[in-house]
Amino acid sequence: MNSTAIDTAGIARALRAMGSAIGAQYVFTTEEDRIAYSDHYSADETSHQPLGAVAPATVEEVQAIIRIANEHKVPLWTISRGKNFGYGGSAPVVKGSIVLDLSRMKKIEVDAENGTVLVEPGVSFFDLFDFIQEHKLPLWLSVPGNSWGSVAGNALDRGVGYTTYGDHAARICGLEVVLPDGDLVRTGMGAMSGSPNWQLYKPGYGPSWDTMFCQSNFGVVTKLGLWLMPEPESVLGFDIDVDKPEDLGWLIDTLAPLRRQGIIQQSPSIGNWLRAAATLTLRDEWVEPGKPLTESVITAIRKKFNIGWWGVAVRWYGPLEINEATSRVVEKAFAGKPVMAMRPTRWVKGDAPEGSPATGVPVTYPLANANWFGGRGGHVSYSPVLPVNGALALDQYRRTSALYAEYGMDYHPSFAIGERHMTNVNQLLFNRDDPDMMKRVDSFMRALVKDATAKRYAEYRTHIDYMDLIADTFDFNNHALRRLNERVKDALDPNGILSPGKSGIWPANRREKRS
Template identity: 60%
Template sequence: MADIPLPPGFTEAKVTQAQRAFESVLGAKKVFFTDLDRTSYEDKFAVDDAAHHPVGAIAPESVEEVQAALRVANQYRLPIWPISRGKNLGYGGTAPLLAGSVVMDLSRMKKIEFDEANGTVIVEPGVSFYDLYDYIQANNLPFWISTPGNSWGSVMGNALDRGLGYTPYGEHTKRICGMEVVLPSGELVRTGMGAAQGAPSWQLYPFGFGPGWDQMFVQSNFGVVTKMGLWLMPEPESLMGMDVEFDRPEDLKAMIDTIGPLRREGVLQQSPSIGNWLRAAAVLTTRDQWTDEPGALSDAVIDKIRKQFGIGWWGVSLRLYGREEVNKAAYKILEKAMNDINPMAIKPTSWVKGEPLEYTGWTGTPMTFPMQNVNWYGGRGGHIGFSPVLPQDGTAALEQFKRTYARYQEYGMDYQGSFAFGERHLLNVNAMIFDKDSPEMMAKVDPFFRTLVADAKQHGYCEYRTHLDYMDLVSDTYDFNGGSLRRLNETVKDALDPNGILAPGKSGIWPKGSKGRVA
């Protein structure tokens, strides 16, 4: 254990004592402290392979075992890092922020409770998008789920990190309704209407009485969520839409200024995402098939790739869900709006209930193929994301793209970017794909990321989520009144977790007296 970072103030003997205490309350088969165990819980996409190593892991299988494990952690003042399934690749995966923490792996908690009458579900942390999809199919339930690009992940974990999908229910955190949470002390609480014993409306009305706590447990370290209610989309009567390609980088402005009003008006109820050519090409081919030139790809190579696959510089998939007659009317509006801004190509699509269904993210089908993009450079592929929040303004978005694209070229990286629509905002998701077997490339990633953060901050743009390495950096960009939001978060943290044992440093929230702030 000499080469393994220990928690602050710990000796190997004290870690061994805590390990034995976990074994006494969970059983030895749910406690993992070997070298292989520790390696298994490292970040597979880490920029710095020496960072964020856990000292061990535990895998409780029930709420009662979560409570018991947190009591042990409090007894020994041992930091715990909960994960749902550990598939949040590009943001830290299974690894803890604070080296020496014990990972609390909740992937064995996989219960599903479905309310067909109201279209709601209660899931535990270990339920993946594949699990929920299979449950709905097996029980012939008339509902669609919304899936992200990596459906290996946890339904709960994705919503807790504000992950996105492709359907009208794609802003997953907005579909949360009612949680069961174990506080750092081990006390069990239920939020919203769940605070009333026996209330039948726990998954129907998210607010309850008094403060609404569901969002307080999103991206925070205030508790361990063991159950989460979610709303699901009723299976639509029809689906209509189009895949649209645009030829020039500058077309981004017209795309955003056209799609944004349709989204705000409600003609489009999904959350479409405009992606550049590499988002499509990186799952179809690899870089070495086109060039061995160093640095960012030239326009000539980009043109060859685009021509081969018949894709635009930007592409967007727009979908309409619901009653067929309503969709037909909305489609005409959508078609005219797209034609008015001179697309390179429009490919229409339609489906009516009873017809064979396409198995894509647009129909709530789980998938993992987008993860193929990490093989773009070869070697041990990985990525992290830089994702600032922007207004739905085409000029602002184009300027942000040009700044970011110039930085990709400066650092010799190939640009993969997208602009995902909320109801009023844009998420500018930029993927930094890398080859972990290239020391030269890996040396660029950290300064590249920090430069992008600084560039965006100059215009008031900050990230909506980030990798473990950068939680403090991003937290610092939320700097109104000298960082009063962080002070508020840390005041709540200290009240709920006086021993500072639960996920120290998560989202830049550190317990009082911590030595762990990472600049």
């Protein structure tokens, strides 16, 4: 764990000053508050517990808090809504920090003609969906599997969704950021006061800074521009199941060229049987606690819920005439393949809403998979990035599933196919009331990282416990990237107040605490 000495008296003085700036009712320092802002999926919620939280409502209040934090040398940990469970939730890397909670900042500005939105960090996917529905706007969202979090926060952490706009970070266009000294900057065309092009043209003039604030601790984003998907005339596709673990290879090699050619424009996510079953049933309905899942048990679960060993949903969006032609192209690509099931799906404007993430509707039901083992459930994940290649995916599956078996965990993977890469998300589901299981989680995570690193595969985002571990795998030229990040950090944040340790980026005054 990453921690360092905290000046509690200094923090108390800072909190009083912050209360004067934003209202004492928006400063939270009780034991109940500290628990509320902890990592609720951790075996030990105190390991990253903050000393309190402050919740500003305006950019001016954010600036005031940051200036006070500088004066008192108080570490802040910025969250948008703190719903990124499995990655740390609201909890800071440095125990004893003050959480800078931006969930009260909920302004939404939509440009319906150009299909853009400017959101503050507290706007959830449900908030934005309701806004679009209320104003009858011809726009769709791209939402992650668990959609209760922040639109801005998800994009800044490079979250993904299910439509053609599923690469959320790639759809960012223009930020407003409070820098670590309290200064305010707008990126891209927003650097011109009153520009009508702030959410329309990403680069602006000179260096482009939007991606600098993704997964970083270089500033506090108070507004984020995002491109939204125009409402399509139709959504067609297939729900595809295959019967055997080794079918993963040819399935990826069939989908990959369709994705590269732009025939499929969303990122299909291939999940195994457990990804589906863990939201539909509990493990102890099938096997006694502590006993392994045998092939006969897996077969029985699959039979009950009519699911393949692997399953994937592929969709295409746009004019019906084009989508029907795309369906024929995809069907032809799968002709002669040993498909278990290939069920067509069809939605045309005027039909009843489909109500799924594939059609931009926010949901939370995937959170149910945390209950798989019973007790107080939770999960963490390791998600290395690989080339899109069936043989490499099969090798990854075999090595990783063997590690799951070695550590007595249930294999819960998915392979999301991008245009030129795939992300192998490995969920570690656990029961926090099972001490023996929780003892294995950390060593298992480290084994997964070691295994993938040996293949030169790296993670794209991670839990607060493992940020230093993952940063250390980016080792080219004696960790030149980390050294660059630290130089930028020291230049912008000499007091080291903003989210120390985020993404393995430590300020000079805490660098010796890097794990």
